[in-house]
Amino acid sequence: MRGFDISFLGSSLISAYWNGAATYYRGLIRSLHERGHRVTFYEPDAYERRQHRDIPDPGWARVVVYEPQWKTAHRMLRQAADESDVLVKASGVGVLDRELEMGMLDEQRPGQIVIFWDVDAPVTLDRVLNDPTDAFASLISQYDAILTYGGGTPVIVLNISRHSMAQYGYSPATRLFEAAGAGACMISDAWEGIDRFIEPDKEILVAESGEQVLGYLEELTETQGRRIGLAARRRVLAEHTYAHRAEQVEQTLAKL
Numbered sequence: 001m002r003g004f005d006i007s008f009l010g011s012s013l014i015s016a017y018w019n020g021a022a023t024y025y026r027g028l029i030r031s032l033h034e035r036g037h038r039v040t041f042y043e044p045d046a047y048e049r050r051q052h053r054d055i056p057d058p059g060w061a062r063v064v065v066y067e068p069q070w071k072t073a074h075r076m077l078r079q080a081a082d083e084s085d086v087l088v089k090a091s092g093v094g095v096l097d098r099e100l101e102m103g104m105l106d107e108q109r110p111g112q113i114v115i116f117w118d119v120d121a122p123v124t125l126d127r128v129l130n131d132p133t134d135a136f137a138s139l140i141s142q143y144d145a146i147l148t149y150g151g152g153t154p155v156i157v158l159n160i161s162r163h164s165m166a167q168y169g170y171s172p173a174t175r176l177f178e179a180a181g182a183g184a185c186m187i188s189d190a191w192e193g194i195d196r197f198i199e200p201d202k203e204i205l206v207a208e209s210g211e212q213v214l215g216y217l218e219e220l221t222e223t224q225g226r227r228i229g230l231a232a233r234r235r236v237l238a239e240h241t242y243a244h245r246a247e248q249v250e251q252t253l254a255k256l
Contacts, residue, residue: 003036004253007080008117009100010090013041013063017052021092021119024174026058031246033060040083042076044068044095068095074103081107086253090117091124098135105142113256116140118148121171144256147249172197177240180204180232185225187216197240203232 008029016022029039040062043049050065057063066076073096081087081104089104091097101116108114116139118124128137140146170193179186180198187205188194200206205220205228207213 003038004085005083006032006037006039006086006088007042007084008039008088008090009042009077009080009093009104010088010117010119011093012043012049013061014043014055014057015049015053017049017054018047019049020174021090024119025090026055027242028245028249030058030060031242032249034243035246035250037250038062040064040080042066042080044073044093046095070096070099073100077103077107081109081112084112086113086115088115088117091119101136101139105139113144113253114142116143116146118146121148124148145252147252170196176204177236180229180236180240183226183229183233185220185229186232187213198232198235203228203235 008025010025011021012019013022013025013029025041029041032039039060042064044067045065046068064076066072077100087104087108089100093100104114124136127134128140171191172194176186176188176198180203185205187207190206190208194200194204194206198204205216207216
């Protein structure tokens, strides 16, 4: 299939300053580039991220920085729509989110795919369920697709999901995959859907209480921890890399 021209509206690609999504964006967009797609990343000049940038403009994406005011952002949005086959609005840009969510639908060109890419599903679900004045709920059906995902020798990595992620389930944090990719043995709190990503007891230890965490720490041997960590690493490298996600995105776009 031919490569897509993708305009991606997100928080920041060049800076991880107050921007935990940066590493996710970088891994995924680099993988899309390697598969032959061309990505332009539009980010606002906000939260002093340009002053705290930690990478130069990458060779695998074009970066456009715009002033965080609607007049400038609207002009940017029109440019993005004119130049792309696929127009993506990520959640949590941090400025003008509601204007961009509605504006990209207004600017959609014939034959163009418009996507809402949710990088923090629990926050978005809270918006929809708890704020009746938020217009986003009425926009959901208008998108062509909504993509949502996350001293001594280290033996255990403890992963605790924030309340909203645990409440809604099916929201593994990116750090879970990062730790698994490093071969770490993990203890995680329990949440619905964890077994869809990684197998409890074999690839991760799941604790229902603080007492259960303490039990794992007291009883787990280094050999057991290494075996669980390596099993998690094999699973993540086989199913959950950015290359796998890029391929899934590509397959989704081909169906739209």
